[in-house]
Amino acid sequence: MSKLRVEHLSKIFGENTEKALELVKAGESKENILQETGATVGVRGATFEVEEGEIFVIMGLSGSGKSTLVRMLNRLIEPTHGSVYIDGDDITAMDAQALQDVRRKKISMVFQNFGLFPHRTILENTEYGLEVQGIEKAQRQARAEKALDNAGLLAYKDQYPSQLSGGMQQRVGLARALTNDPEILLMDEAFSALDPLIRRDMQDELLEMQKTMNKTIIFITHDLNESLRLGDRIAIMKDGDVVQIGTGQEILANPANDYVKRFVEDIDRTKVYTAEHIMEEPLATTSHLSTPAEVRETMETEGIANILVVDHDEQLKGYVTLDDVTELHTRGATDISEAVQVGVPEVPADLPVEEIFDVIHTTETPVAVTDDDGVIEGVISRSNVISVLKRDEQTEDEMEVKADE
Known part of the structure; x- marks a missing residue:
């Protein structure tokens, strides 16, 4: 059984959602639906499964629907239609108390802007989720200190977020999410605000941590290189649609349509293909x-x-x-x-x-x-x-021909 399963998940913003949903099911474009109903399609009929211990990357350009999709996975945004199953339980059908238990025990989220409380110390920020659960202070501090130690930040536990660099703040955000020992980790553009070198360091750190913690991770990004580096599998989105799901190698070798083909044409395949x-x-x-x-x-x-x-x-x-x-x-x-x-x-x-x-x-x-x-x-x-290099050269030649046309 998959860890997380999404079936026909859609989100429509605005009024006339029922009419808009009918048009979604009929295959109408996002633009036509907006013109006919005034409603905006955020996500259209997303269906996929994520296996336990997998890093599943959802990527797309701004406005593709990726952040809306990830927020429906823990119902920070309520779906208009469809279901989200965690360990076989449909969270879209849960009442408030059951949903709260899932959020506290099974799923955590790391945001792009770190989400740290400026008036709390690093230790207090890290233990916040356990505090909300009512965990006794000594126990939650011990767990928070262990998470900070794993992130290499225990020495900074008594400092405040403003005293740390952006990369260190993001590591605190990650440590806080992991303190609850969640089974599923949602990461929404978690490294996008970081400088390139720090961003790569955070990618390395996440991959290294995953070797031991083996979490199920859904990672949102607009950066194809990041998705290829991190993802066991990648879902590419456009205008609310999931247009292709596969490994990096599968997507590079067999893009599903012209949009995906344009997306991947500049990628250096030697960085993606493996031995x-x-x-x-x-x-x-x-x-x-x-x-x-x-x-x-x-x-x-x-x-x-x-x-x-x-x-x-x-x-x-x-x-x-x-x-x-x-x-x-x-x-x-x-x-x-x-x-x-x-x-x-x-x-x-x-x-x-x-x-x-x-x-x-x-x-x-x-x-x-x-x-x-x-x-x-x-x-x-x-x-x-040499055969891999030739494939890159052929791709470049094809691009030049298209430009001449």
Whole structure:
């Protein structure tokens, strides 16, 4: 079961909402609905699911409906139509008390403007949510101090927001949201007000924290680079519609329409594609206990000058060259173990392609993509990396042709 499920969620602002909703269901455009009813469509029939532990990014330009959508997920904005399910419970059907319990125990929100109380210390700001719940002072302070410590801000607990930089204030806002130990974290343009370098630091911090806290995060942004960097999956919005949902790689490779295609055409794919995306099955591998004759035959058949060597658990041991194998065969060696050379570059499957460039240029062997146990998942050659660059060049050529037209 998904952690959060949204079904046919719509929000219409203004009067004549019933007539406007009929037109929404009939597929009329936002502009036509405004002209006919005077009502503004904020979100139109959004339907999606978010899995537990996923960072789900909702992105779009100003006016696309992304902030309205995220505020309907905890009913800060009441939906006009549709349902929002958290752990299978429809929060749009809950009474005030049940909704309050959900907001206090299951879901927290981090805003763009930090939302800190200027007259409260950092510690008092951080423990505020627990104070509202009626948690005893010593307990809430202990939990708030732990959250600040995790954010690297415990030393500043007695200072006030005005004494902290924008980046530090945003970290306090994040710590406050996490103090309640929510299962779902809503982040509405949380880093948009920060300077570029601080913003990237906050992105790094969020990704690092997610490794241990494993929250379900719905992150709102207008920045495509930010969404590609953070999102396990991305939902792109336009004029209240969710026009495409997918991983960054899926959206770059197969944009759903011309709007999405224009959105992603300037993206450097080497920053988005990972080793997993471009790796291939190795032409061949061999055991360190194989005979030189067997290995030489395999290498000559495949037309390769070196071959990766693995043990019985498929863990990478190194490589051997055709010359070394031939020499072992000539002198009658029973296996190739003494000729195995170490130093095959290994990278994880989630490493961005741009970080593989330096590695691929300094090795004579393919780069091995391995898991945490050193088991080979695939290999990357120079041709794999070049193919990604060619895709970028083709995209640029297409853009130039369109400009000439």
